[in-house]
Amino acid sequence: MRYNIFNHIHKALRALLYETGSLLQQTDFTDADESEVALKKVHEIADLFDKHALHEDTYVLPAIAKYDAALVHSFEQEHEEDIAMAQRLKGLLNAFNNAVSSAERIDAGNAIHTAYVEFMAFNLSHMAREERILNIALWKHYTDVEIMDINNTIVANIPFAELQATSVYMIRSLNNEEIITWLKHVRSTAPEPAFQTLYMIASDELPPIRWQKVKGALEKQMATV
Numbered sequence: 001m002r003y004n005i006f007n008h009i010h011k012a013l014r015a016l017l018y019e020t021g022s023l024l025q026q027t028d029f030t031d032a033d034e035s036e037v038a039l040k041k042v043h044e045i046a047d048l049f050d051k052h053a054l055h056e057d058t059y060v061l062p063a064i065a066k067y068d069a070a071l072v073h074s075f076e077q078e079h080e081e082d083i084a085m086a087q088r089l090k091g092l093l094n095a096f097n098n099a100v101s102s103a104e105r106i107d108a109g110n111a112i113h114t115a116y117v118e119f120m121a122f123n124l125s126h127m128a129r130e131e132r133i134l135n136i137a138l139w140k141h142y143t144d145v146e147i148m149d150i151n152n153t154i155v156a157n158i159p160f161a162e163l164q165a166t167s168v169y170m171i172r173s174l175n176n177e178e179i180i181t182w183l184k185h186v187r188s189t190a191p192e193p194a195f196q197t198l199y200m201i202a203s204d205e206l207p208p209i210r211w212q213k214v215k216g217a218l219e220k221q222m223a224t225v
């Protein structure tokens with residue numbers, strides 16, 4: 001099994017897409033409080049996907065460009081399309097804020113919902129394509145250690161607040177084995193505070209039964225050090 005550089009972040013992004021998709025379906029757009037919560041999420045997701053595309057354009061695609069420029073170009077184009085869709089969503093959010101009557105709010109909310117579903121469908125398929133096609137290109141030309149180095153560079157260049165918020169969604173979205181492997185890796189390669197931050201997020205976010213398993217595996221590692 002090879003290292004999948006997209007795994008953690010794509011699981012986190014998919015979880016956000018799914019959750020917000022469900023929330024939008026349940027939102028009564030004539031209710032100001034409900035609308036604010038749901039639409040704030042939509043705005044956050046649009047921003048997150050913009051940043052994510054930028055990280056990939058800056059750190060992942062250049063690693064493949066020298067071997068397959070056409071492939072990289074096709075993914076850059078998808079990122080442009082993605083950014084345009086996010087921009088459109090933000091425009092619809094503005095239109096909602098300018099809506100006056102209940103009927104206008106319902107229409108504006110429904111337009112956001114439809115655009116969001118298209119944005120979600122596009123990104124789900126885009127991320128699956130990246131994992132299917134870009135991973136093959138990375139695995140062909142780089143070792144796992146080299147690909148992990150690319151990931152380390154991305155992590156080192158993300159502001160702490162963004163990293164922490166993303167880590168919460170990663171922990172919520174990964175399975176136990178993935179969390180244990182991740183935390184063990186961070187403990188043995190990163191400064192102690194980075195491990196402590198993740199450890200606390202896992203203890204807060206995981207259901208008790210899962211947290212006991214993860215904690216037990218980490219204690220076992222400590223006992224063997």
Ligand SMILES: [Fe+2]
Pocket residue numbers: 052053056079126127130
């Ligand atoms: Fe992407």
